[in-house]
Amino acid sequence: MSQARFASLRRSLTWRYLAPVGVLAAAMAWWCARPLAPAAQNRPGRPALVGTTDPRTPIEFSLVLRLPGQRRLARFLDNLENPASATYHHFIDAAAFGARFGLPRTLLDRATARLARDAVRVTGSYPQRTALEVRATAGTIDRLFGLRLSDYQGADGRHFHAPTGRAIVPRDLRDAVVAVAGLDNATIESDSAKANETDAVKAIEGMAPPSAKTAYDINPLTSRHITGQGEKIALIEFGTYQQSDLDGFDQQFDLPAVTPRNVAVDGGTTNGSASAVAEADLDLEVAHEIAPAAQLLDYNAPEATPSGADAFGAVVDQIVADGQASVASVSWGTCEAATSAADLRRDEQALEAAAARGITIVAASGDTGAYTCQEDNGSDHRLSVSWPSSSPFVLSVGGTSLSTTTAGVYQGETAWQDTLEQSGGGGGLSLEFPRPSWQIGPGVANQFSDGKRQLPDVAADADPWSGWDTYAAGALTVAGGTSAAAPFWAATTALIAQYARQHGVSRLGFVDPMLYAIAATPQRAPAFHDLTKGTNRYYPATKGWDFATGLGSPDVYHLAQDLMAYMKR
DSSP: OOOBOSEEGGGTEEOEEOOOEEEETTTTEEEESSOOOOTTSOOOOOOEEEEEOOTTOEEEEEEEEOOTTHHHHHHHHHHHTOTTSTTTTOOOOHHHHHHHHSOOHHHHHHHHHHHHHTTOEEEEEOTTOSEEEEEEEHHHHHHHHTOEEEEEEOTTSOEEEEEESOOOOOGGGTTTEEEEEOOOOOOOOOOOOOOOOOHHHHHOOOBOHHHHHHHTTOHHHHHTTOSOTTOEEEEEESSOOOHHHHHHHHHHTTOOOOOOEEEESTTOOSOOOHHHHHHHHHHHHHHHHHSTTSEEEEEEOOSSOSSOSBHHHHHHHHHHHHOOOSEEEEOEEEEGGGSOHHHHHHHHHHHHHHHHTTOEEEEEOOSBTTBGGGGTOTTOOOOBOEETTTSTTSEEEEEEEEEEOTTOOEEEEEEOEETTTTEEOOOEEEEEEEOOTTOOSTTTSOTTOOSEEEEOSEEEEOOGGGOEEEEETTEEEEEOSHHHHHHHHHHHHHHHHHHHHHTTOOOOOOOHHHHHHHHTSOOSSOSEEOOOSOBSSSSBOOSSSBTTTBTOEEOHHHHHHHHHHHHTO
8 A cells, every 4th residue: 555645746745744742931942743834944945856757666656446336425424424314323334335335346357457457556455445556667657647757856855756747547447547646755744853851841731631631521431431441543643653652651640551553554654753753652642541441553654655645545444444443533634725636535535435434533623723735835825724634524623722720620712823833723614625514503604604614623722832741752741733632532532432332322423413413402511612712813713613613622521421312312
């Protein structure tokens, strides 16, 4: 399976994680898995053309397969989330998805044979029949798909290849293949620096696990022994977590020891940059502190390989094919407006299969507020959102600034923004996807609405100055960013899944539609903190749903009760 979707010359920017952020109080400097677009930082320059790619160079990429049952799939997915439908929550596995909505086996075999005649070798496939992972030489790709691969040098000095022109699928493959994804191998980059363990850092107190559970009302579940038993959480990573950091975190906060189960995709990550490692540590630690008895599945792919740019879709397809996890968290993203149509389609088909299997994919909405494209171009002032957070089949998580007492008791939240640092919780309008039928309720239709998908759906603490305690590089530090809020929501979903299961509900499925339904219904004890102060650098937090904080942050215990009651109606 191929890896490098996360940085694309075609998008003229680089994929990065939505970062953990450590705080140096004295210098007001942050360490992070990718920069949160501070104005003082240098933005990556445009890559320099080196020359035509050697035609003998082997390239890995993806072929997006046609789903001839696309209309039937759309109806199926609508009914899957409609409580009035006879097929409500009748989930199907990956093989059933492929048989019902994918290519007939005869067409798939014919396409594979046709590719083989052109020296294109299939290296991976999935039972859901969403894509083929393939390998061919640059010369073969140029000839077969009518483009030209060229070599470039990035601002950091690294070399990569990328296509000039759009791939054209040959006529005799069009009954099987609809797009070519991942024909570049620009690497994921990080400009971050780890915070030093200074007295100033020691003086900063982050949100320890007991405070997080108190603030978001998790303790009533803990007292009922709801800590994630029997649940599996998939974390999508591109760096190797450090077991010693997880052990240090557990010892620091008296948590049960955990060793995540490694699931390698495309050979798995060999290590990754320091920032990728820090991201993996953060994701796993936050998920573990919220759901300490849940099994953590570390789905990891290389941060930089000679592969194509479709790692996210490949990892999601693998999660769906395995069918082990009921929820997955991804803390990576890029500007949707600059993402190629082929990459969007490749990923979206994987996400549709996840929804059909009843898997909730949780995605960070970004850390540059309403201006995602500024992450790679500080002069890009377009309102923009993050992909895959903008997918209708993803639970998009925005960011807040949290205030608690010294005992962790919730005092309030505002939308997270830091104007001087060009940071804040992501949110806005998708350019690509219509607003799903279930995205309704107080505040959803407003003066900014244009019929497109609106995000985020929900929010949680992401401000580094009210951030999460985390262990990285052998030291305790403080982290923030929506990449902390995303695994928090993934672990919260696992807790609610266990609670629902104990009350006779076998599987939650994709939770987004239910969250909106609950928020639109008056509750004796609200499931969400409705946040009405602050902005995400453009959109204000308002009563009801808003573009800065979505439905708000959770009261986890009340949300668990409401979801269980909703599903048992």
